[in-house]
Amino acid sequence: MASELQGRVRPLEVDRTSPVPLYFQVATRLQELIEKGEIGVGARIENEVDLAERLGVSRPTTRRAIQYLVERGMLIRKRGVGTQVVHPKVRRPVELSSLYDDLVAGDRAPRTEVLRLEVLPAPDTIANALEIAPGTDVTWIERLRYAGGEPLALMHNAIPLDVLPLTRDDLAAHGLYELLRRNGLTPRIATQVIGARSATPAEARTLDEKRGASLLTMTRTAWDAGGRALEYGSHVYRASRYSFELNLSAG
Amino acid sequence: MASELQGRVRPLEVDRTSPVPLYFQVATRLQELIEKGEIGVGARIENEVDLAERLGVSRPTTRRAIQYLVERGMLIRKRGVGTQVVHPKVRRPVELSSLYDDLVAGDRAPRTEVLRLEVLPAPDTIANALEIAPGTDVTWIERLRYAGGEPLALMHNAIPLDVLPLTRDDLAAHGLYELLRRNGLTPRIATQVIGARSATPAEARTLDEKRGASLLTMTRTAWDAGGRALEYGSHVYRASRYSFELNLSAG
């Protein structure tokens, strides 16, 4: 009954001429209100039926909008009780983005040095990870990633040749994932293993670390929506400069 | 038209007397067929309209079942094309489980030694992580986790006292998350940071590692569905024995 949303009809109107789906418009508006704190943490939002009527949309549409925010961890719903704000910002699921993208987004001035680039038949371990036939041609690249002028990560990747041919110039100027996306290849699913180990002398030298320094390791295989393996990567990061942040949500 | 599902009406029937939602029944049946390989990778499943009719359920119900499997990474949909199997097993999102649960599931015979357990006012850093008022009473615990007879991880945790009082015996016999769940507290959302560093001499001694060995670090804060902080943890793992596995899906 007493809702924080009452009297705020204006910011929740929908535009039926827009190509943006109604449920998404509603979700976005709600998200804005929550992020701005106009609907505080702990507050209950109006019930679905009333909200739908007030917005002039159907209940399924309203439900879908709310569901969207529930999946993002902003709202929770309880049958017989209502829908409540639990967190003012989106808790994103783990992102499938590349290191390069992350650094660009974080203003950390990434630069990439391509140490090696060659086409060779995939050895068994890599063929296995990519779920392709051993001996299939892959592009094997070795890159050194800098951030803010310092070396940050040493990255080894294998990309099946028929997925995307790569050049040194491309790789020096763009992140791998950006190149994939530009060619219509969207990583959709990935499995990662994150571990740690001590740097080998060569790695220490390359990364400007002391002998035996701790490195964060990550191996990943990524597939596109069609189930085709796009990329296998084996990376090491300077633990002193980098860590992985994850947001998880269960249920 | 030509569908791998045709003529397989039997294994896809639904039980309307069951309390299990119809959409979930359909999703489960489909998942079984895919996992068993009866619908192969790459194969298109019957279109929603026909499938719904054949099952005797409505199209929204069918859609919801398919949507469920799409979110789990087994299927992909394309408008105007159809729905296709892309992976024969569920690609789970990152699980919100405890190390203890993982070890039990992996038959690695976990054992826990409680090194410290005391109630104290939360220092600023912990209060900050838990989003509670500084000085609020928390239970501070320090545990050594063994697997297969060997030390594996050194774990520090803070649990607000009003969330759950803990005893040494409880903690020695059960994982922290199991204890939370037993008391009706379900971790729902968490943020984790995974990094690495070298072991301090004390840590090396405790974990039976060499001086300066690489350790995998994880700090985590977990909230329940109501947005209440349940737990803050700062753990170190022997990198030689443990790594994190993640399955991601985007889009």
Place this chain on the structure above:
DNA sequence: GTCAATACTTTGTCATGACAAACTCCAGGA
């Protein structure tokens, strides 16, 4: 033979209506 327009298929979005299940709260009785 090649290319463009058209028809068809399939998923995406939305509305309306109905009932069920879980929870809260209050009133009435032991």
Place this chain on the structure above:
DNA sequence: TCCTGGAGTTTGTCATGACAAAGTATTGAC
């Protein structure tokens, strides 16, 4: 006082119907 029962509220599930948008395949013109 306690606690039990029922009314009311709110989300969960499901059905039916309709049109839109995107992709594929076919057909027809040049």
